[in-house]
Every structure is written in C-alpha cells, then in structure tokens.
Amino acid sequence: MFHGSIPALITPFANGKVDSVAFKKLVEWQIAEGSDGLVPCGTTGESPTLSHEEHMHVTELCIEAAAGRVPIIAGAGSNSTDEAIMLARHAKKAGAQAALVVMPYYNKPTPEGQYRHFKAVHDAADIPIIIYNIPGRSVVDMTVETMVRLSKLPNIVGVKDATGDLVRPIQTHVTIGDSFCQLSGEDATALAHLVGGGKGCISVSANVAPRLVSNMQRAWREGRYQDAIDIQYRLMPLHDALFCETSPGPVKYVAELLGICSAEARLPICDISEENKKKVRAAMVNVGLLN
Numbered sequence: 213m214f215h216g217s218i219p220a221l222i223t224p225f226a227n228g229k230v231d232s233v234a235f236k237k238l239v240e241w242q243i244a245e246g247s248d249g250l251v252p253c254g255t256t257g258e259s260p261t262l263s264h265e266e267h268m269h270v271t272e273l274c275i276e277a278a279a280g281r282v283p284i285i286a287g288a289g290s291n292s293t294d295e296a297i298m299l300a301r302h303a304k305k306a307g308a309q310a311a312l313v314v315m316p317y318y319n320k321p322t323p324e325g326q327y328r329h330f331k332a333v334h335d336a337a338d339i340p341i342i343i344y345n346i347p348g349r350s351v352v353d354m355t356v357e358t359m360v361r362l363s364k365l366p367n368i369v370g371v372k373d374a375t376g377d378l379v380r381p382i383q384t385h386v387t388i389g390d391s392f393c394q395l396s397g398e399d400a401t402a403l404a405h406l407v408g409g410g411k412g413c414i415s416v417s418a419n420v421a422p423r424l425v426s427n428m429q430r431a432w433r434e435g436r437y438q439d440a441i442d443i444q445y446r447l448m449p450l451h452d453a454l455f456c457e458t459s460p461g462p463v464k465y466v467a468e469l470l471g472i473c474s475a476e477a478r479l480p481i482c483d484i485s486e487e488n489k490k491k492v493r494a495a496m497v498n499v500g501l502l503n
Contacts, residue, residue, distance in 0.1 A: 213340070213369060214283060214310070214393050215411045216248030216433065217426040219418035220256035222460050223270055224473030230266050232273055234473040238419075239277035241472070245422035248412065248429070250274055251312055253287030255349065256416050256460045261478040268302050275307045285342055285414070289314030293329050300337035310340040312372060312414075317350035323358045334365050341367055346374035346397060356383045363388045372397040372414050378404050385409030399425070399451040403444040406432050416459055417451055420466040421501055446499060453495035457484045462492050469493065469502060 219242055224234035242250060252274035253259045253267050262270065271286045278284055286303035288311035290296040300311040313333055321329060334341055343362065347353035353375060362368045373380055374397030381394050385408065395412050396405035402413035406429075418425040424447055431440035454462045461477060461484045468475040475483065484492070496502040 214249055214285065214342075214395065216429040217246070217418050217422065218249035218251055218285065218395065218412055218414045219247050219422060219425075220251045220254040220414050220416055221274065222419050222464055222467060222473070223253070223257040223262065224467075225476040225478065226474055228476075230262075230270060231473055232269075235270065235273055236277040238472055239274055242418070242422050243278065243281050246426035246430070247282060247418060247422050248426065249283045249285060249309075250278060251285045251287060251414050254312055254344075254414070255287075255314075255346070256419070256463065257287060258460065258478055258481065259287050259289070261481075264298075267299065268306070271303060271308065272306050283309040285310045285312050287312050287314075288333075288337075289344055291316040291319050293332050296329070296333050297336040300333050300339055300341070304337055304339040308339065310342055310369065311337065312342045312344050314344040315346065315350040315352055315354055320352050323355060326352070326354055326358055327361055330362050330368065331365060334362075334367050339367065340369040342369065342393070342395070343371045344374070344397070345371055348374065348376075356380070356387055359384060360387050363392050369393055370395060370411075373405065373410075374398055376401055378408060381405050381408035381410050399454070400448065403428065403432070403440060406440075416454055416463055417447060419463050420454075420470060420472075420496070421447065421450060421499065424499070424501075449495045450499045450501075453492045456488045456491055462488065465489055465492055466496055469496065 224231035286308035288299035303311040370393030396402045399417045428443040
C-alpha cells in the first residue's frame, strides 16, 4: 500500500501562524522531486503544538495540494484515545489514505492498554492505521507480540518503526508477514530497515533532500543495491546533522536556507544554536545541496 520515501512534513509558520502558502509549495516540490507519499501533522510537523483547528487545516491543505498524486498518511495520534479517534475520523473525512497513530506518550500504557487504545481508534474510524512506535519520545515500546495482536484487526495495516532496533523489522516480518507494511521512522537506519523487510521510510531528511532520499528508496526497489548504498553513504552526514538538536529545529533551519519557509518553530522547540547552524549547513554543503 505504501512504499518508498514518505516525508514527514514540517509545518511552516510565519508570525506565529501556519504559513499555508509555503506549505502548499512544499507539497508541490516534494511531489515534483519524487516523494512517494506525504505525512502531514506528525512529530516533524509539530503536531503537539498545533491546535485542533490548525491540525485539521494542515491535513486538508496537504490532501488538497497533493490532489491524489501521492497517498497521504495523516498524523492523527494523541495520548488521549478520544482525541486520537477525533483526528483519525477527520483524516478519513478529509480524504487521507491512512492515519498515523502514535503510541500514547507520557501515560505509559501497559501492552493491554496499548492494544485497547489502538483497537478503539480502529473501531471508531474507518481508515487504515499505521502504528507509530517511537519509544524515544513515548517512553513505552510496543512489543512484537502486541503488534501481532493488533495486526489481526483489518485496518491496522503497518508500523512506522522508530525504535532503531534492526532486529525488529525481521522479527515483525517473520511473525506477521509481508502484507504488514513496515516503514522506517529513522533516516539513518532506513537502508538497513529495507534489508530487514521494510517497504520505505517516513523521513525527516526528505524535507530538504527529497530527490536523493527518493532515489535511494527507488534504487533498492529496483534491485540496484550498490546505488542505494552509495546514496545512503552520501546522505549520512545530513541524517546525523538533522538530529544535532531536537527535531524539527535543524530541518527547519535548512528549510530556511533553501528558501522553503521560515525556520520559525513553536515553543518548546526553539532556534538551534549558532554552532549547530554551522554543522547543519556544512552537512548540506557536503551532500551537495548547498554551495
């Protein structure tokens, strides 16, 4: 259903408000550069600091601008089950092809609580659901056993795996099978994740290097493995630099350098340090995307 390079889109701001014009231009550029899908209102899109109205507006903008050319996996997660249901229902109504539902953060639910949360969203919103497993931010890590239980529900179709555990996609593939769509949630391990059974990557780096990230994924799908490896080697300094501070601070700084939008983020995300600005800019130069 989903594959390749799927950027986790930044949300541009201007003077404290969503910059709708810049966002639509970003969507257009991403599609022109070969991105295989788009994720609005995820972690990189600063969903925790968007109001409900803004969240829905950005989702609708993305779907409108994409105009059916690539699938949209709309961010619809929350640590409140009721709120996740509301956002998933909106994603369906707006025309998204799937909803990305994050593991409940801060609450630290047990495996049974995790199962009931996702089942409640599944039962209430008639839309394919991608589980977003990101223990670095949510604290809790969904086990393969819990994921197996959830995969038996017809609309739980895959996972965005940001664990960094390269055994995990293999275990998931063996226990659930190839029909369960595994997407990496980490650019640095995206290629290795493909080896383990992954189908693509929901990418931060693709915000500012969409063609290269897409080319790496395409090379792998076409069996040009050395080309994929070479592109990933080229991209690694950028993957690393974009996490020198909490994302999306660094990637928004690069977006400003490229003229995509302002680097403005919402607190508690703030401007990156001058030292890290130099590091991030140097990485872009090294990759060949800035002079």
